[in-house]
Amino acid sequence: MSDAVVDDIVALLPPLLQSIETLGFVARYLHPPDFGEVMRMAGAPDADLRAEVPRLANWPDAFAHLRGPLQVAADHVTAAFDGLRKAESGDGDLVTVFRALRHLPQAMEALYPLAATLPPVSDLFLDENARADEDLRVRLAQPKHPDSGVFHHDNEPGSRGGFSFYVPETYDPDRAWPLVVALHGGSGHGRLFLWSWLRAARSHGAIVVAPTALGPTWALKGEDTDTPNLDRIVAFIRSRWSIDPERLLLTGLSDGGTFCYVSGLGPASPFTHLAPIAASFHPMIASMADADRLRGLPIQIVHGRHDWMFPVELARQAQQALVATGANVTYREIDDLSHTYPREISAALLTWMANTD
Missing domain, CATH: 3.40.50.1820 (Alpha/Beta hydrolase fold, catalytic domain)
Incomplete structure (x- = not known):
């Protein structure tokens, strides 16, 4: 694996995994009267993710087996946060929240095939x-x-x-x-x-x-x-x-x-x-x-x-x-x-x- 791809993975994985964990936090503690407070506590880990995702565009085709799952997972994560913030802003309701959170398991499904080769991804699918x-x-x-x-x-x-x-x-x-x-x-x-x-x-x-x-x-x-x-x-x-x-x-x-x-x-x-x-x-x-x-x-x-x-x-x-x-x-x-x-x-x-x- 080229040094550039390794550097990109090292930059991309932490905000991706942190964003997934944060979506899990939102799903676990979701309570309609407290939704705003839960979102405040969640913060914006996806901001760093969005900044790093463009790195994937420069990867050679030889690394498509890595790039594809990472891109799909990142797309689901950002879509989830977009939906949650839409509801938080008043431009949506509880159904909007539930639909947004459906992106979380889809992101996990996309990422799981990399668990065998990337230890941080494997850890995501293990109890602490x-x-x-x-x-x-x-x-x-x-x-x-x-x-x-x-x-x-x-x-x-x-x-x-x-x-x-x-x-x-x-x-x-x-x-x-x-x-x-x-x-x-x-x-x-x-x-x-x-x-x-x-x-x-x-x-x-x-x-x-x-x-x-x-x-x-x-x-x-x-x-x-x-x-x-x-x-x-x-x-x-x-x-x-x-x-x-x-x-x-x-x-x-x-x-x-x-x-x-x-x-x-x-x-x-x-x-x-x-x-x-x-x-x-x-x-x-x-x-x-x-x-x-x-x-x-x-x-x-x-x-x-x-x-x-x-x-x-x-x-x-x-x-x-x-x-x-x-x-x-x-x-x-x-x-x-x-x-x-x-x-x-x-x-x-x-x-x-x-x-x-």
């Missing part, structure tokens, strides 16, 4: 405490199994019913791996939601599947067409990778969390653990569920105290109703969380699943 594990970093950069990494199965943007999944580069078929099926929120997409889990899965060793609902959201009304699709997806993964039958987690955000109850409490559900996040709940869900299925079933309820869409009282009612059925309920109420995905919860759920029978 895993970044000091040199053995893990080496094993991630030298995958032993060809069927590892990020995959998409009939899950192009805008499509419905497909799934995206991640198999750690450390995958070894001689051991059984935990499986996480993570359901996006209403109007979401599995291809985007996968990235909420990738850092934890890569750091701690778990296979993660992020399906996309067949409709605009999960089948919470009318015929349940999504559960059979989930069953097919789980069967596909289990037929090709070594999965621990005692560690099958169904989790999801918002409508995806509510569907955890609807689908995961069915008597034929294959999941050993459930973790609805920021979900709605009605006592009838518990009263109509199979009693044998509920008895002793590990369920972790995660909810934000400031949730503006599904008030926290719904989660407290869910805890009480499910405990009364004999389920093994863990309740986690997060003081500074609104109606958004708490990025720190993924690793915590893997630890909980590993230690809960």
Whole structure:
């Protein structure tokens, strides 16, 4: 690699990675009444990024495999900040904010192929405490199994019913791996939601599947067409990778969390653990569920105290109703969380699943 290209990468990567981390901060702490304060705290790390991006135009074609992902990631990052500032200025609303933040997982998807060759990019996709594990970093950069990494199965943007999944580069078929099926929120997409889990899965060793609902959201009304699709997806993964039958987690955000109850409490559900996040709940869900299925079933309820869409009282009612059925309920109420995905919860759920029978 030429010295000029190395210099450009050294100049470009820090503001790019810092901007991505900052967008993650905005997504984690997004609460409509506090949006202006969150943006103030976020600052403008993209300003340095915008100043360095023109360097990419001068690269020889021999480095297109590096230039392309960096350019696409930078374009998504700057588009995200543009959308957020548009909303901050009053020329947009909460929908504008959500649309802007969809650029974050797209930037991460573009950048991920460089994780094997650029250590700072690899660190972006690791929990902070895993970044000091040199053995893990080496094993991630030298995958032993060809069927590892990020995959998409009939899950192009805008499509419905497909799934995206991640198999750690450390995958070894001689051991059984935990499986996480993570359901996006209403109007979401599995291809985007996968990235909420990738850092934890890569750091701690778990296979993660992020399906996309067949409709605009999960089948919470009318015929349940999504559960059979989930069953097919789980069967596909289990037929090709070594999965621990005692560690099958169904989790999801918002409508995806509510569907955890609807689908995961069915008597034929294959999941050993459930973790609805920021979900709605009605006592009838518990009263109509199979009693044998509920008895002793590990369920972790995660909810934000400031949730503006599904008030926290719904989660407290869910805890009480499910405990009364004999389920093994863990309740986690997060003081500074609104109606958004708490990025720190993924690793915590893997630890909980590993230690809960």
